[in-house]
Amino acid sequence: MKENWNTGNLDTLLLGILRQRAAHGYELIQKLKETSEAVFDLPEGTVYPSLHRLEKTGAISSSWDSSSGRRRRIYAITPNGRAALQSGKKAWAKYSHSVNMVLGMSS
Amino acid sequence: MKENWNTGNLDTLLLGILRQRAAHGYELIQKLKETSEAVFDLPEGTVYPSLHRLEKTGAISSSWDSSSGRRRRIYAITPNGRAALQSGKKAWAKYSHSVNMVLGMSS
DNA sequence: CTTCATACCTAGAGTATCTAGGTATGAAAG
């Protein structure tokens, strides 16, 4: 992942959801909404391109599943993705600490 | 300010610096760098447009100062700006809490 | 007198998000 939180942070959030278990795109949107208490209520036009980016860089891999009759693309995090998640978390820790400093909030 | 942290957050950061005392643009860049421990080391091409945005929306006001020989545009936060800062801080609190949830970090 | 830090500015490139459209299936309601 990049070492700047300010851009492409959705990629890190998706890896954060996928770190526990694989999921398909639509499901990720819902989990992101649930886990964030509706703060991240993102349109598909935002999330799908992000997933395609992550797959292109090898952070996640996908496979089609049709067991439910309805076709789904299941995404799973790769070892590369876990490394990217770790550096993304570090970037977040630095970024959030700095914002707290600048805004004069408890860090 | 907008209720979404993800976009236009630099505006809130600048208000955070200006909440204590007025400052000119170049100085704000340095203070942002100092206060954030170099995490926010932003180019002028990023910061000046942000200041112009803030002035256009009435969150800050500016005046020219030539007392140092070198001309400087001094920015001060307005009452509107303080209100915008408050809502920006609320947006940040919600956003950062949600990121911590999604990434599984201590919130 | 040249170089560097200060101090301002903007146009255009780059990039991420969002809007708005499209397709298709399963379930529920009437």
Added chain:
DNA sequence: CTTTCATACCTAGATACTCTAGGTATGAAG
């Protein structure tokens, strides 16, 4: 049975912010 809604995928183009890369000008230092 057929219409409607949630599921489930996709992309093209608009929007918006950041950054690059240029420009100008002054004061200080060497």
